[in-house]
Amino acid sequence: MTLENIKLDVDYARSKFPAFKDELSKDWIFCENAGGSYVPENVINRLNKFMTSTKVQPYAEYAMSKIAGEQMDSAIELFANMINAQKNEILIGGSTSINLYVLSNALKSLIKSGDEVIVTNQDHEANISPWRRLEEVGAKIVEWKINSINGELEIETLEKLLNKKTKILALTHCSNIVGSINNLKKITKIAHTFNTIVIGDGVSYAPHGFPDVKELDVDFYTFSLYKTYGPHLGLLYGKESILKNLPNQNHEFLKGQYPYTLNPGGPNHEELASIIGIFEYMLEIYDHHFQNKELNILEKIKNINYLISKHEEFIANPILEFLHENKNVNLIGKNIIKEKNRAPTIAFTVKDMQSEIIAKKLVEKNIATRNDNFYAWRCLKALGINTDDGVIRISLTHYNTIQEAEKIINTLDQIV
Numbered sequence: 001m002t003l004e005n006i007k008l009d010v011d012y013a014r015s016k017f018p019a020f021k022d023e024l025s026k027d028w029i030f031c032e033n034a035g036g037s038y039v040p041e042n043v044i045n046r047l048n049k050f051m052t053s054t055k056v057q058p059y060a061e062y063a064m065s066k067i068a069g070e071q072m073d074s075a076i077e078l079f080a081n082m083i084n085a086q087k088n089e090i091l092i093g094g095s096t097s098i099n100l101y102v103l104s105n106a107l108k109s110l111i112k113s114g115d116e117v118i119v120t121n122q123d124h125e126a127n128i129s130p131w132r133r134l135e136e137v138g139a140k141i142v143e144w145k146i147n148s149i150n151g152e153l154e155i156e157t158l159e160k161l162l163n164k165k166t167k168i169l170a171l172t173h174c175s176n177i178v179g180s181i182n183n184l185k186k187i188t189k190i191a192h193t194f195n196t197i198v199i200g201d202g203v204s205y206a207p208h209g210f211p212d213v214k215e216l217d218v219d220f221y222t223f224s225l226y227k228t229y230g231p232h233l234g235l236l237y238g239k240e241s242i243l244k245n246l247p248n249q250n251h252e253f254l255k256g257q258y259p260y261t262l263n264p265g266g267p268n269h270e271e272l273a274s275i276i277g278i279f280e281y282m283l284e285i286y287d288h289h290f291q292n293k294e295l296n297i298l299e300k301i302k303n304i305n306y307l308i309s310k311h312e313e314f315i316a317n318p319i320l321e322f323l324h325e326n327k328n329v330n331l332i333g334k335n336i337i338k339e340k341n342r343a344p345t346i347a348f349t350v351k352d353m354q355s356e357i358i359a360k361k362l363v364e365k366n367i368a369t370r371n372d373n374f375y376a377w378r379c380l381k382a383l384g385i386n387t388d389d390g391v392i393r394i395s396l397t398h399y400n401t402i403q404e405a406e407k408i409i410n411t412l413d414q415i416v
């Protein structure tokens, strides 16, 4: 069977997530995945096992400690393989917001007065405010503004902003409001002609398929593990060639021991070990659908990504079509997913109705969602949307079903 003919077995995927059987959550349509996803049993079991038998200080020679350390190292190595990085290019921190703040603090050392830093107004604030703070050390902050009609970041606009003084460009790989996937590979290539360091925020991208950071050639890339089926942690990738020259922000004696130099302290051990469960879950998905066991992890991930994208396209497009065709609805972003141009993160407002009221009505029908600005308040502002009431966001992922999509459409049809 060719890749195009294989369909995601969504029942199989769901069978791995205890939340779909849990008394409290089983009757809900969960569509707040862009806020934080459910976790598969593999992650829960790993966490439980670590807490039960290896919850000691890692890296000593006694068994419990040795295994604890091995699991933490293995978690990093597996994730490095999954995103095509080296293990000394991966840093695990409390969240993406923390990781980017810590990174901006380190990159301060590269900024001279008059250097320029480009931020967007499409991003979540986590990838804006740490870079705007570089103004304190003399950087000029330049904003790459979205097209206020369609919400898109246009490359032609960026090309007018980049110049030899541009030291940093921070942008999202996928907007958590507009849903569009920005062409990070092309943008990075253009920015590199000016020796600009590119920081990609993959928080809204990675849950729909792990990136290949070497193919993107981005200098730093971040995503939140709690949105990619894991515990509340953030992963930061940094190119070794840059990481190794950044100042040590950790204990003095750790000088030179990158990537540990970036973060002033280590990650949550048990949660780090539990992300092996994400890898295990992905492999189970692979083995359930594909025959060829010879592929390496990265190749397997690429096949899974394809499977997931096809399914997400299948379930999200009817909702996008419904919202697009309803004249009371202001759908934000593209109205169809085609060749991964967009994530199934669907935000909208409704004419003469508060988003808060609509979110409440959806919740009354057991559709788990909310209204908010989702910390992308600059994006909402640029689109002329009230940042307090915000948008309603239906964010799907691969374990959502077509039946759920149909119920969302029927419910919305009654409301709007």
Ligand SMILES: Cc1ncc(COP(=O)(O)O)c(C=O)c1O
Binding pocket: 034, 035, 094, 095, 096, 097, 098, 123, 124, 126, 127, 172, 174, 175, 176, 201, 203, 204, 223, 224, 233, 234
């Ligand atoms: C696109 C995007 N970037 C960054 C963040 C911040 O992530 P964290 O909660 O891990 O700090 C979020 C969180 O919702 C997000 O959606």
